[in-house]
Amino acid sequence: MFIAHDKNGIRITAKEALKGTHYFCPVCGSSVTFKSGSVKTPHFSHHRIMDCVRYLYKKESLAHLDAKHTLYLALNRHPVAMEYYLKEIEQIPDLLIDRTRALEIQYSTISPELIVERSRGYHSLGMEVIWLLDEAALRINAGCIIPTHFQLSTVFNASLFSYSNKHGRLKRWTLLHHRGGSRYTYTAEVLAPDALAGPLPAAPVAPIRLDQDDIRRMIRHARQQKSRLNPTLTFLYQLGLDPENLPAHLCHSVEAERWIMNSPLEWKLYIMHALDKGTFDWNQFSRFIRLRTTQQVPDRQKVLRSLIDAYKSLYISQ
Numbered sequence: 001m002f003i004a005h006d007k008n009g010i011r012i013t014a015k016e017a018l019k020g021t022h023y024f025c026p027v028c029g030s031s032v033t034f035k036s037g038s039v040k041t042p043h044f045s046h047h048r049i050m051d052c053v054r055y056l057y058k059k060e061s062l063a064h065l066d067a068k069h070t071l072y073l074a075l076n077r078h079p080v081a082m083e084y085y086l087k088e089i090e091q092i093p094d095l096l097i098d099r100t101r102a103l104e105i106q107y108s109t110i111s112p113e114l115i116v117e118r119s120r121g122y123h124s125l126g127m128e129v130i131w132l133l134d135e136a137a138l139r140i141n142a143g144c145i146i147p148t149h150f151q152l153s154t155v156f157n158a159s160l161f162s163y164s165n166k167h168g169r170l171k172r173w174t175l176l177h178h179r180g181g182s183r184y185t186y187t188a189e190v191l192a193p194d195a196l197a198g199p200l201p202a203a204p205v206a207p208i209r210l211d212q213d214d215i216r217r218m219i220r221h222a223r224q225q226k227s228r229l230n231p232t233l234t235f236l237y238q239l240g241l242d243p244e245n246l247p248a249h250l251c252h253s254v255e256a257e258r259w260i261m262n263s264p265l266e267w268k269l270y271i272m273h274a275l276d277k278g279t280f281d282w283n284q285f286s287r288f289i290r291l292r293t294t295q296q297v298p299d300r301q302k303v304l305r306s307l308i309d310a311y312k313s314l315y316i317s318q
Contacts, residue, residue, distance in 0.1 A: 005026050006024075007022055014069075015042060025046065026085060030046065071105075071170075075196065077194075078197045079097065080095055080096065089121035089122070097196065101127060102127055102129040106132065106133060112152070112292075112294070116153060116293055130200075133154065133161065144186070146182055153293050155175065157296070159200070161191075171190055174186055178263075180214055181217055207313075208252065221263070222263075231288075232269060235266075235269035239272060239276060249268070254307075256303055256306035259291060259294070260289055260290060261291070262290055267307060268314075285304065
């Protein structure tokens, strides 16, 4: 951590601290040690992390500390606070801009559920939160980005955000179309740090036609599940469809798919099968759709309506 109090309760940054002086955690009041050296980023450290109330200060890597310090300095023309304790939710964002947007540097993998829980804390105070991932941990292959479930849970306005300590580079990765197997087409943009203090809107995304390799990949993945009850394989069989010559409306990717775990093919086959059998039921459809665990996922009913509207539009247009 970069902020501590001296014996008089005055807020001191690691840049201002002096070795041999006593400093205290601004959250729990316990003694902390000032660490600095030729290769270490100056920072304060608890003697035992268990000393801090509810472990609010987790052990941070040097890369984490360096990124936090660098971005703090780059944003200093904005109202920015480092390690500001939000008592109402017992959370400490790495950086807090104008008390409206939290920045969290999250290089280590944690559960999507924890990302959502912490994000909801900020949202409850009317704040947005941007999670900054390690750029080197993002996987790119054949023109697609392939985020993990953890990385996808951090999506903010349809985008992932990352920082590279090596290059001093901040990037926005806008997810466009789900092509199955957690593969997404994307655009990548290098941002100036000041962009983190401004509007970062998400632009609407029009449907695109999936190619045959995408379809084969989704079917291959379904077969790898080794279950005769796999929905994709079951619907293809019961509808008598040729995987190499599917109806055009099944072979598109739409914007609402970024919120669901079901593949672009699976949920459309569900609707087609239910309509063919005259058995479509809204509640059953709702149970069939698996929402992603992400900080900005819309209400389930809104996602379902978006999927149904997209299916109708594709069916009519083909």
